[in-house]
Amino acid sequence: MGSPTARPATLDDVARDAGVSRATASRVLGGYGFTSADARTRVRAAAERLDYVPDLAARALVRGGGVRLVVAVGGRDDTVLDDPYVHRVVSTASRVCAPHGVGVALEWLPLADPSGLTRLGTDRGVCGAILVNTTQAALDAVPPRLRGRVASIGQGSATVPSFDVDNAGGAGEVLRHLYATGRRRIVMVTGPRWLSCAERSVTAYRELMRETGSPERLVTGDFTAARGGRAALAALRRWPDADAVYAASDATAFGVIAALSGRGVRVPHDVAVAGFDDLPYAAISSPPLTTATHPVDRIAAAAATAVLARAPVAPSTAFPSTLVTRQSA
Amino acid sequence: MGSPTARPATLDDVARDAGVSRATASRVLGGYGFTSADARTRVRAAAERLDYVPDLAARALVRGGGVRLVVAVGGRDDTVLDDPYVHRVVSTASRVCAPHGVGVALEWLPLADPSGLTRLGTDRGVCGAILVNTTQAALDAVPPRLRGRVASIGQGSATVPSFDVDNAGGAGEVLRHLYATGRRRIVMVTGPRWLSCAERSVTAYRELMRETGSPERLVTGDFTAARGGRAALAALRRWPDADAVYAASDATAFGVIAALSGRGVRVPHDVAVAGFDDLPYAAISSPPLTTATHPVDRIAAAAATAVLARAPVAPSTAFPSTLVTRQSA
DNA sequence: GCTTGTGGTGGTAGCGCTCTCAGGTGTGCG
DNA sequence: CGCACACCTGAGAGCGCTACCACCACAAGC
Incomplete structure (x- = not known):
């Protein structure tokens, strides 16, 4: 050979x-x-x-440029790497980076210990990073060498530009749709509570409930279907009169619908269910899911481009989210 | 620190x-x-x-090892990069490669022009490749420098070891299940016909139909939900008496179910539907999907390990697939 | 003449690393 | 004593590339 x-x-x-x-x-x-x-x-x-x-290695060696971009996903365990959302970020980043000879690596960033970022800072092979599902602590842990070479999908900071969907706007559209169709006792299954960008949709929910004088009913989720299903059952037990569930992600919504159907609850007849993300499956699930768009590809492309270009830290960029009305709500 | x-x-x-x-x-x-x-x-x-x-770049420079592993996905256009199956391959490969300091890049390999592989051969940064959805032509195009550094998920050759699910076995299990539950007019929605490893399940289908004296009803699909839906409608028009659909992938099955439901056909009462892959969503779809397991993660890990280890070309490894009975069939 | 500039070129010093090679030091043994 | 052998070490030659520098030829301006 x-x-x-x-x-x-x-x-x-x-x-x-x-x-x-x-x-x-x-x-x-x-x-x-x-x-x-x-x-x-x-x-x-x-x-x-x-x-x-x-030979990009040789070029990287002399220019000190680095040869790979790391998508670092925050989370409690490495199952976050299986998130379809993360995969879309990776494939989009890959497409943006390929012409520049930059490879994309996927890594789990344990939230309990953001020192993984230190290692990225001392690893010359790394030319930048895209942080996903990150926290303030992680943003603060970005090493000096990586300043200007990091973008965050979600929460940003003074030194790390942020690219994110307009969580509050999208959530507001979905919630107003639920309200407009007569739903008054709306349960929200949230994302992980430590994720500040996910909290923005919670805030939007709270505001609308207060505005309309509706009761506030929150159950904690984590964006997964399994947790969504459990959350739905818990909500059903606690508030048997609930007439709608707003799930912070489509995956959560799928779990909710599966759990409700299993209990003989009809969607949307008895309880309307809406999600957030507009995953491909949302269009063909039963019933097709009412949700809000989440332009992950555009967001990821913007983040990757910013990292490659070493663009000066811009203020947060929010990508608009619009309601997609289907049959679940 | x-x-x-x-x-x-x-x-x-x-x-x-x-x-x-x-x-x-x-x-x-x-x-x-x-x-x-x-x-x-x-x-x-x-x-x-x-x-x-x-500094892996420096190490790669002197050792000539290369610093990234390319997952090259064959297909007609670059939408194959959005396939969730591919994403699981990438994330698993990423996990295997990370400790070795090897990044994973995702690339589309146009089937019409396998010369992309030539470029990989002349790119020193590339230490190996995993071919997905590949054809004989592409396998033949693997450049000499990459010999022993390439693994194929799907079809293999004398110089490229293959790692794949036991397509025929899994398909057989699903089809026998359909037959055992009284279905006699089974339509199969295939994968892309140019994909030889996908053809193995078609062969399994044909054999069982012949064996049981059932009519052979094939519609071409491409593993996607959209195409699955169109295929289901075409099948319904052609064979209104069909009582089951075997889809070559779960995504296809979801498309089939959505299309059938849209036509008022009840699943599984009127037509049973079964898939292949056992995607996470299969467990919570409505109705939950009967399918066969596809241990992508183990397959991808084996392929990545083989490439990193530069293991001698082994004969094809087939990973067993087992039936998962749920409610759609 | 001497400068100053413009367009083009080749020499070459490293970037950080691996690994060969020559050269130690210490033992055991004939 | 010499000799073999084991263990250990540092010097240094590059890997392929970029970029700094010196240099050359020619032209225009004083």
Whole structure:
């Protein structure tokens, strides 16, 4: 395996083949400095002929750029890595980074111990990070070397730009829809309470309940279907007269619907259920789920682009969320 | 945990701090050659103190190892990157590779033009690849440098080891279950027909139909829910007496169920529907989906491990698939 | 003439690391 | 005593690349 003839071409090979120095070849291929038209065509032809692909490791070594972007997902255990939401972030980031020769790695960031970020800071291979589901403590733990190379999907800080869906806006749209269709005893199954960006939809819920004089009924969830199902059963026991459930995520909503159906509760006839995220399944679940859009792809692309470009820290960017009315509510 | 210096520590820093040469420090940290117990403790203490993290780019440069593993997904367009199945492969591979300092990149491999693989072969940053949804043409296009560093999830070849679920076995279990519960006019919605490993379940279907003297009813799908829905409607038009649908993937099955429900067909009363994959959502869909397990995580872990270990090409490994009976069939 | 500038080039110093090689030191043994 | 052998070490040669620098040729301006 790995015969010498199969050795990938180096910049030296290209330069020799083109009859110029390595420096000139580097200038042509790197697109910097002065080069003659003649040198440009010769070098490019040689590169093409030899199937030259620059060694990113070597480039990273001398430029100190780093060769991979880490998607660090906060959570209590590494099951957060299985979240479909996280996967969409990774695949989108991957698409943005690929043309830059930057790979994407997925890591779990234990919330109890944000020192994992320290390691990222001392790892030269890392050219940046996208923080998902993060907390203030984690934001504060971002090491100096990574300043300006980190973006957060969710909560931001003075040094870490934030990209997030307009949680409050989306939640408000969904809740107002529930209210407009006559629901008055609305239970909310929240996201993880430690996640400050998820708390914004809780605030929106509270405000609307107060505004409309409706009772406030909160059950804690964690964005998963399993927890959503348990939360629904608990809510049913506590408030048998509930006529709607607003779930902070679609996965939660699916769990809620499954649990309610299992108890013989009809959705939406007896209890309306709405979610948040507009996952692909939301359109084909039974009943199809009323929810609010969550443009994860655009958010992730913006975050990845900001990290790669080392853009100056911008104020938080909120991506609008709009109601999608289907049949569950 | 050490002083938060702006510049990450180098091996030189560690060696100086420990009072040894760089070579000795490298030997200790790399765990090769002879080192005294005294040197070992001193170097390790220094590394700990300075928060030393080896620069993988530099290591890759000198060892020629490569620093990232590419998950190359075959398909007609880059929407294959959104497949939840692919995401599970990536997250599992990521978990396996992380301790080795190897990042995972996700790429689309256009089936019409497998020359993308050539580029991977000339890119020193790439230490291996996992091929997903691949064809014989792509397997043949694996460049020499990557021999022994590629694994395939699905079809394999003489030089590329294959890791796959036992498609035929799982399909057989599901189909026999349908037959055992009295279904006699079973439609199958297939995966993409160009995907040879998906064809194995078609073969299993054909055999069982022949064996039992049942009519053969095939509709082409592509593993997606949307296509599954369209396929179900087409099947309904062509064979109004169908009493069961076997979908080659859970996503397809969800699409089928949604389409049937939309036409007023009751599942499983009028038509039983079964899938293949046992996605998390299968347990909570309405009705909960009867399907066969697909141990993607174990498969992906095996593939990633094989690539990292540069294990000699083993014969194909098939991971067993077992029936999960729920309510849709 | 001498400067100053402009467009182009090649030499080469590292980036941080691994690993070979030459050279120790200490033992045991003939 | 020499010799073999084990254990341990540091010097140093690069891996492929970028970017700084010196340099050259030529032109325009004083």
